[in-house]
Amino acid sequence: MSGFKHSIKVPSKYKKVAAILKTAFESKKSLKSLIFEQKKHVKLRDMQALLTHYTDNQRAIDAAIEKCQILEENPRLSRELCITLVTELIYHRKDLKGDSKPVQTVRAYRKRIMKALGDENFAKKKDTKPRYVRINTNIVSIADAHAMLAENWYKKDCPPFENYDEFLKAVETLEENEYMVDMHVDDLLIFHSKQKYFWATHEYTESKKFMLQDKATCLAAKILNPPIGSIILDMCAAPGMKTIHLSNLVKNQGTIYAIEKDAERYRLLRSMTKKAKCKNIKPIEADVLTITPEQCPDVEYILLDPPCSGSGMQNRMCLNSEVDDAQRLQKLGGLQIKLLSHAMNFPHVKRIVYSTCSIHKEENEDVVKKCLYLNPNFKLLSAKKALRNKWCNLGDRQYDFGKKCLYSRPEKDLTIGMFIAIFEKLSNSEEVA
Numbered sequence: 001m002s003g004f005k006h007s008i009k010v011p012s013k014y015k016k017v018a019a020i021l022k023t024a025f026e027s028k029k030s031l032k033s034l035i036f037e038q039k040k041h042v043k044l045r046d047m048q049a050l051l052t053h054y055t056d057n058q059r060a061i062d063a064a065i066e067k068c069q070i071l072e073e074n075p076r077l078s079r080e081l082c083i084t085l086v087t088e089l090i091y092h093r094k095d096l097k098g099d100s101k102p103v104q105t106v107r108a109y110r111k112r113i114m115k116a117l118g119d120e121n122f123a124k125k126k127d128t129k130p131r132y133v134r135i136n137t138n139i140v141s142i143a144d145a146h147a148m149l150a151e152n153w154y155k156k157d158c159p160p161f162e163n164y165d166e167f168l169k170a171v172e173t174l175e176e177n178e179y180m181v182d183m184h185v186d187d188l189l190i191f192h193s194k195q196k197y198f199w200a201t202h203e204y205t206e207s208k209k210f211m212l213q214d215k216a217t218c219l220a221a222k223i224l225n226p227p228i229g230s231i232i233l234d235m236c237a238a239p240g241m242k243t244i245h246l247s248n249l250v251k252n253q254g255t256i257y258a259i260e261k262d263a264e265r266y267r268l269l270r271s272m273t274k275k276a277k278c279k280n281i282k283p284i285e286a287d288v289l290t291i292t293p294e295q296c297p298d299v300e301y302i303l304l305d306p307p308c309s310g311s312g313m314q315n316r317m318c319l320n321s322e323v324d325d326a327q328r329l330q331k332l333g334g335l336q337i338k339l340l341s342h343a344m345n346f347p348h349v350k351r352i353v354y355s356t357c358s359i360h361k362e363e364n365e366d367v368v369k370k371c372l373y374l375n376p377n378f379k380l381l382s383a384k385k386a387l388r389n390k391w392c393n394l395g396d397r398q399y400d401f402g403k404k405c406l407y408s409r410p411e412k413d414l415t416i417g418m419f420i421a422i423f424e425k426l427s428n429s430e431e432v433a
């Protein structure tokens, strides 16, 4: 649109979203990191929601824009602004603000775009994953949380579930005004997917009384299962969701060394854990590979949630073009092996949980295999057993240890995609044998 003067300005939200898309298309930066850079923008959540609608429906929107020839017939309209306005008009707010020229143009094409989208395609990709909300027990007890929620919601009464499928059925049939308690994580509550906006904007979330945290990401701390008052190392901690969960699990006692390398994300970790009233966290801004056991003495439990491709969250805020090429996966795998081997060098460590939100074996089973080979004084424990055998998706059976690892998969588990492996240090007698 450069060089063209509009008499009426395009609203700044649309311009900002279009600019983010342009950078994402042209550079190798991910949408998530670009939106993170806008974290002080007053319309951050709104922009995030708009971009999520686009990534959820990217193929359909791109195809419709092409089919109705709006860009060819209006050469001054940029592709990114067109995408922004179409997404806002059809999927997000269902309306456009103002009367700027680009807004008028997209409005005029509404019928043609809808036709191009086709009813089937348009209705197809809705996010039906439930809204998971975890109680931050540093601030609110579980009993008080239920009392607070009773003002607006009915608690679905569920008998003890015989099996995992029964539980999933109960989640899928939740009514919009109901919530239920998760079967694996007892401070995790499950709401209908339509309640996402309610929770995203509620004071309970802002004040960190409740944490918006996908179930899969709660499993890592739950499976590490540190006793109350333990000494824990959270190797890659920011923004701090799992750190706060760990703090809850150990009743805000003991010590959690929370390490973060990136200065900006470290600041976020500090402010999040402070707001969440964590008293047992020692944040350290450093590359964890330089952290010695002397700096974090007596660590017995380690959580390693390293940087990864994020492929398990593929349809959330991720463009189709952000593909995971083999070279990138190999590089990530190399770093993950280094980090996990470093964890295994802490002399008093008893248990380590390794988690990624990736579905690629290069970042998961391959990393586990290499680390077991390099560190024969560790063994894998069954993650399924840690969930009382009530879980289905396990690691790749082509690896002899595959069934000890766990995957969560969106299509079955109604969560994001994640991988988890639990390591335990062998006792002296096990090592000799």
Ligand SMILES: C[S@@+](CC[C@H](N)C(=O)[O-])C[C@H]1O[C@@H](n2cnc3c(N)ncnc32)[C@H](O)[C@@H]1O
Residues within 6 Å of the ligand: 235, 236, 237, 238, 239, 240, 241, 242, 243, 259, 260, 261, 262, 265, 286, 287, 288, 289, 305, 306, 307, 308
């Ligand atoms: C997947 S995120 C962690 C998410 C976090 N566990 C949570 O639940 O909120 C990985 C984090 O590790 C940080 N990181 C990457 N390499 C690191 C290193 N060598 N030392 C410490 N932190 C690192 C990244 O900056 C990023 O914030």
